[in-house]
Amino acid sequence: MNLPGLLLQSKRSFAEFWAARDKRERAMLAAAAVVAVFGLIYAALIDPALSGRDRLNRSLPQLRQQVAQLQALAQEAAVYSTSAAAPVAALSAESIKAALEAKGLKPQNVTFGGGLAKVQFASVSFAATVNWLDEMQKTARLLVIDANIVVLDKPDTVNAAFTLRQQRND
Numbered sequence: 315m316n317l318p319g320l321l322l323q324s325k326r327s328f329a330e331f332w333a334a335r336d337k338r339e340r341a342m343l344a345a346a347a348v349v350a351v352f353g354l355i356y357a358a359l360i361d362p363a364l365s366g367r368d369r370l371n372r373s374l375p376q377l378r379q380q381v382a383q384l385q386a387l388a389q390e391a392a393v394y395s396t397s398a399a400a401p402v403a404a405l406s407a408e409s410i411k412a413a414l415e416a417k418g419l420k421p422q423n424v425t426f427g428g429g430l431a432k433v434q435f436a437s438v439s440f441a442a443t444v445n446w447l448d449e450m451q452k453t454a455r456l457l458v459i460d461a462n463i464v465v466l467d468k469p470d471t472v473n474a475a476f477t478l479r480q481q482r483n484d
Contacts, residue, residue: 405431405454405480413454417446430459431478440465440472447476455481 407426423434450456460477
């Protein structure tokens, strides 16, 4: 059977069913149908909207706090982006020697010339030397151009020679 024929048959069946009912029973069936339709509308449309609105109202204060934090961070970032980086002191043999003494390292030789510093160590702690290089990279913006490290028999002890250059503020 085709769809129009099926609809026509269903309509006739419903008409026969409805005609067989008395007036009071029809009113009760109509009222039950209206209640069922309103129940479906409430369950499908109204309740999800109300519960979603309540959930959003509960999360709104937290979202406002996050917005305030993000705005404060954005202002802080703007302040940092406009302020120039602190200038780094010019590289000198004295500044290198002072940094080495602060770390307890005794260089064999420190030479300075042409913007390059050459530091030689004999029998020093490898860990202390790496810590010193890390600190110098952060504070004086030194780059290791050349490194020659020879491991000695004693643990954590090396002979080392480094050629260092200071980064430019480009």
